[in-house]
Amino acid sequence: MLQASVDIDTSEALTERQKAVLDAALRLLVEEGDQLTMTAVARRASCSKETLYKWFGDRDGLLTAIVQWQASKVRVVPVDGKGLTLASLTVSLARFASDWLKVISSDTSIALNRVAIGRAGSGNDDLGAIVLENGRFALARRLKPVLEAGRQAGLLEFTDAEAAFRTFFGLVARDVQIRLLLGDQLKLTDAAIGGDAVRATQQFLALYGAKTGPQGPLEPDDFRSSRPEI
Amino acid sequence: MLQASVDIDTSEALTERQKAVLDAALRLLVEEGDQLTMTAVARRASCSKETLYKWFGDRDGLLTAIVQWQASKVRVVPVDGKGLTLASLTVSLARFASDWLKVISSDTSIALNRVAIGRAGSGNDDLGAIVLENGRFALARRLKPVLEAGRQAGLLEFTDAEAAFRTFFGLVARDVQIRLLLGDQLKLTDAAIGGDAVRATQQFLALYGAKTGPQGPLEPDDFRSSRPEI
DNA sequence: GCCGAACCGTAACGTACGGTACGCCCTTCG
DNA sequence: CGAAGGGCGTACCGTACGTTACGGTTCGGC
Known part of the structure; x- marks a missing residue:
């Protein structure tokens, strides 16, 4: 129904440092809710705002990256239906x-x-x-x-x-x-x-x-x- | 589970003009989503921002009033269980x-x-x-x-x-x-x-x-x- | 007709925040 | 060892918006 386009493999080109930043941002998002500010993310993740913008483009890109990062952490356990009772x-x-x-x-x-x-x-x-x-x-x-x-x-x-x-x-x-x-x-x-x-x-x-x-x-x-x- | 305190009778002290303003604000909210601005409400409702602040205190008060106003419009039709089949x-x-x-x-x-x-x-x-x-x-x-x-x-x-x-x-x-x-x-x-x-x-x-x-x-x-x- | 209150329209203020620029450190590589 | 670059910290800019202030207008009561 909605997009097949965004069936994200993302989490590819993510360095460890970037993952750490996204984790910090995610934690902050959980604590602060929507009024998550770029300055706060930079401070929490001990990185500069300039780096955030270089990596994620803008605030929306950061938010998207956070969501995709979290999604990539949830991994699927396939269930096979052999000998199903x-x-x-x-x-x-x-x-x-x-x-x-x-x-x-x-x-x-x-x-x-x-x-x-x-x-x-x-x-x-x-x-x-x-x-x-x-x-x-x-x-x-x-x-x-x-x-x-x-x-x-x-x-x-x-x-x-x-x-x-x-x-x-x-x-x-x-x-x-x-x-x-x-x-x-x-x-x-x-x-x-x-x-x-x-x-x-x-x-x-x-x-x-x-x-x-x-x-x-x-x-x-x-x-x-x-x-x-x- | 949540509050018995806010079991609102509100819609009491609301003048016709105020209801009209709230209706306009509600329509705007439906169109614009959360980035509803006080200026936009004032313009849409043809009232001054000063009036909005006098009536509703602040932006949060306005939002609350909108929600309560909409809630007050939904009236309950009691259902009696006589001769139930x-x-x-x-x-x-x-x-x-x-x-x-x-x-x-x-x-x-x-x-x-x-x-x-x-x-x-x-x-x-x-x-x-x-x-x-x-x-x-x-x-x-x-x-x-x-x-x-x-x-x-x-x-x-x-x-x-x-x-x-x-x-x-x-x-x-x-x-x-x-x-x-x-x-x-x-x-x-x-x-x-x-x-x-x-x-x-x-x-x-x-x-x-x-x-x-x-x-x-x-x-x-x-x-x-x-x-x-x- | 006059007064005050309520209200409209708009200009102005303060702030928060997204976004950018710059200086400095630290690592890496020639 | 010096140059370069990635990244940190911070100061800064522009703007959007909440909030306030003020002048003008309408309206009901005397």
Whole structure:
């Protein structure tokens, strides 16, 4: 839907020093919010403003570089659908849900989404597109093969993988992201995230699980850990 | 969770002229996004900047007044749960879903949420709290009585109305709001909104509907219209 | 008709910040 | 060892914008 153009490999020509500067800028962005000033970045990163402008062009370029840098740090763990069982599918879905909740509730994600949304109003929708591409759309790209594998294995029933994905997305995220973005002091403990992930997964299976055979609800014990992805 | 303090009756001491100024400012906000300037508001509203400052204190006060003014325009239509049937409950839920989708996809809502989210980073979380209070939380206050009535009538089964509401919220909104806020050019026709509302309602009933008796899926024809609320 | 209050239009002020220029240090290489 | 260049620190410029001040106009009350 949005651009295939910005499917960034970026993080290429970045020296260690530049990565360090971007990390400092990112930390500052998380602390200060949108009124991130070039002078503050230079001071925090112990570099000169002139260097910032030489490397990133202008403030927008710096912001874009920060977002892409953060995106490049989130690496994809491919999931293959061999020998898929209901149990393994369930675990995969729950882990996706858990990872996703951890991401959207992280300070970094909140700060990045805030600045991207703030700029989305004014012409320059680069940031919004990048965030969307590396957030919502990246998740869809990773999850859809799992859903398809589940359908191939006769565990799921759906005609439109996109629609199924969006339902899963809604069941997982619910009102969490918008509340956090608007400043609601929502407390998401690891336990709460795990519970929400399991609940969302069970609800999704109730809606899209194949109706073949009696399929009792899974016990929480059937779900196993999750690895944060940043 | 957030504030009971800001449960605004505002729109009280507002003269017609002031309302007109706020309307002009709101229109400008929708057009210009966050870089709304006091000079531009004064020019658009044909008033002096001095008047703006006298009435609203400062730029933040103006923004707050705009948000509260818009909030005060959205009036609640109480829904009573007398003689509730599965059909009438279904129609009520679908109408809530449709109304909600119309709201979050409106230019006004997007602009307001953007500015509130932009400011949520910097101390001043008034705007975020107000938007939350008049959006997400207002919807919950309106919908929960319907859910409770549905449970009383034996049509729904749940233990936690808040959890049920949040699931409904997720099924309705899915990724729509975040995509729109980030600048995705999502096209939501009235037909698409109606279809999504019906789908979300059916999914919600599949998850929370009472299991008593055979309950075949409803036909789209069973759903009737919806009234936009702004 | 006169007075004061409210309000319009605009000029002016102060500041914050994006962007640029320059001097100096430190490393590297011829 | 000297020249060059990358990069740090800082001073500086221009501008946009929030905020204030002021002169002129309209309007209701006496």
